[in-house]
Amino acid sequence: MSIRLVIADDQALVRGALAALLGLEPDIEVVAELGDGTGVAAAVVEHSADVAMLDVEMPGLDGISAAAAVRRAAPSCRVLMVTTFGRPGYLKRAMQAGASGFVVKDTPARQLAEAVRRVHQGLRVVDPVLAAESLTAGDSPLTEREGEVLKAASDGGTVADIAKSAMLSEGTVRNYLSAAMAKTGGRTRAEAVRIAEDNGWLL
Amino acid sequence: MSIRLVIADDQALVRGALAALLGLEPDIEVVAELGDGTGVAAAVVEHSADVAMLDVEMPGLDGISAAAAVRRAAPSCRVLMVTTFGRPGYLKRAMQAGASGFVVKDTPARQLAEAVRRVHQGLRVVDPVLAAESLTAGDSPLTEREGEVLKAASDGGTVADIAKSAMLSEGTVRNYLSAAMAKTGGRTRAEAVRIAEDNGWLL
DNA sequence: AATGCGGGATGACAAATGTCATGGGGCTGG
DNA sequence: CCAGCCCCATGACATTTGTCATCCCGCATT
Incomplete structure (x- = not known):
């Protein structure tokens, strides 16, 4: 049985390309594509998705909030964040919001499908470089x-x-x-x- | 005979996804993928490419300069710019640098292959919304x-x-x-x- | 009860910023 | 040749920032 995947990214070109790329994998099925974060949780429930791939930067509801919404609405659905910028703070906040994985957009394309599978199996996937930065950078000192x-x-x-x-x-x-x-x-x-x-x- | 395409984008994920997406088209063949602008002109010459798809924002040599380099090195190769941000100024500068097309990354994925074909045929492809903005926004008033x-x-x-x-x-x-x-x-x-x-x- | 910390505020003061007038040199188009 | 524009610079000036000391209140920790 294939992994049911929801993709949310505000850039249609990227979204479509990712869907096409992952749709080629025999064990992955893209069941929904969204352009913003607002409808993600609903789409996950409706299609009983296994994994949600979310961009951090999105109009409307941002990816972190969307991740939290997904976790609330469908605890069995894992969340994989995909972002353009490797901001250390994003990583921590995404994990706290319940994400299982966090990869930046300049990781090799081959590893993406693998990341989806790992997340689906309940493993955590984190860009090692980013994880290291996150440790040194720490939390926001700002009140x-x-x-x-x-x-x-x-x-x-x-x-x-x-x-x-x-x-x-x-x-x-x-x-x-x-x-x-x-x-x-x-x-x-x-x-x-x-x-x-x-x-x-x-x- | 298929269209020989070179893709340059700094985000590996996007680059790979685009290559996969366009590689599915029967009449398009992706002959090279680059992560920055510096090697684009050389790659175009080496693979005698027909079309170069360039991101505007890239480390090293930016997309506009890369476009100019491609035009100089291989005048028969058309350039299609693909960008994240619809900055009116970019459009004008890209066209002046010899680009034949300019699309933003949130255009539907289906239109991308069509844009490549149009550009290859010598037609110009410009996002109509962006073109309109470009007219009102005009050139940079800055010295x-x-x-x-x-x-x-x-x-x-x-x-x-x-x-x-x-x-x-x-x-x-x-x-x-x-x-x-x-x-x-x-x-x-x-x-x-x-x-x-x-x-x-x-x- | 005392302490510490964050939120909110005031006033004063030094430093940085934004504005304007003015000048000279170089280049270009009429 | 002259007007106009851009480049570069100076000096003076009014505002805006950034800094600091000092309050008050509420809340959590001890």
């Missing part, structure tokens, strides 16, 4: 509000903009940004944003 | 140095850092940034960077 403020700052707005969007005083915003800069090691607000993004600390 | 300085600012460094890396006076850097902000409409340096990036003005 919840610090993260929110930094995220609000990530599109380049002024302090006043951030204060308005976060319902905070301007001085408080500057304090949080200052703390975030200290913790990330960035010497500028923009640098702190970039560092936090690279580490997957901003969701 | 060459303005672009360089803004690019140098894109990783969040301070004015002093930028000045050092660009061999300019700090005052001059501030002037260029100011001009860039005025032209992009951004109210902050970071905002200007984001706007310019979104439009494909920073390469």
Whole structure:
């Protein structure tokens, strides 16, 4: 009996190519393809899928939240995350959300089907390089509000903009940004944003 | 006789999947897969390819430069650009570099093989949505140095850092940034960077 | 009860940033 | 040849940032 697989990725080209590639495997059957995270859990239930392959970066519901939703709706379905960027923080959060595997998109294509099989058997699959980074990089040092403020700052707005969007005083915003800069090691607000993004600390 | 195709994309998973997908077509033969732009022109010559499928964002030599290199080395080989982000500026620059087609990665997978065939026949293939955007968005309003300085600012460094890396006076850097902000409409340096990036003005 | 920590805020101050006027040199098109 | 534009630079100036000290409150730990 073949492995029933659901694929969710926002890039149709990639999604289609992955489906075609995995569909070639005799023991894998692609039962659904989604373009965002919102319908994943429902699709998993509807097609009684064995494995869900999710991209982390997706419009609507992001991959991590989608993974949690899948685990809640269908505990027997394993989740394999596939992502473009090897952000250490993503890995940890994905595992905490109940994912069984985590691979980046520049792993050899051959290993993908194998990863699906391993995950289906209940094993964990993690990119070894990423796992090592994750250990050294550790968790986000940012407090919840610090993260929110930094995220609000990530599109380049002024302090006043951030204060308005976060319902905070301007001085408080500057304090949080200052703390975030200290913790990330960035010497500028923009640098702190970039560092936090690279580490997957901003969701 | 089948179409001889070279594929270059930095994400191995995507690259492999695309190769598998297109390899299924009876009239297409994938003769080479590359992970960066540097060897593309050589590979095209070596395998006497008919079409080169290039990602815009690649380490080493970027897709646009690679496209130009291919056109120089093998004028008979058509170039089809495939990109993640639909940056209007990329389209224009790719066409100027000699590309025959430009599609984004969230176009339906079925159309991809068709795009390859069209390009091979000498036709131009352009995502219609992107083409429309490209007309309104127009060319980069930034002057060459303005672009360089803004690019140098894109990783969040301070004015002093930028000045050092660009061999300019700090005052001059501030002037260029100011001009860039005025032209992009951004109210902050970071905002200007984001706007310019979104439009494909920073390469 | 005391301590510590996160959230929220204020005020003050130094440093960085954004703006503007101004100048000179080089190149190009009318 | 001259006007116009880009490049490079300086200096002065108003704002914005980033930093720091210092509060208050609530909550969990001890």
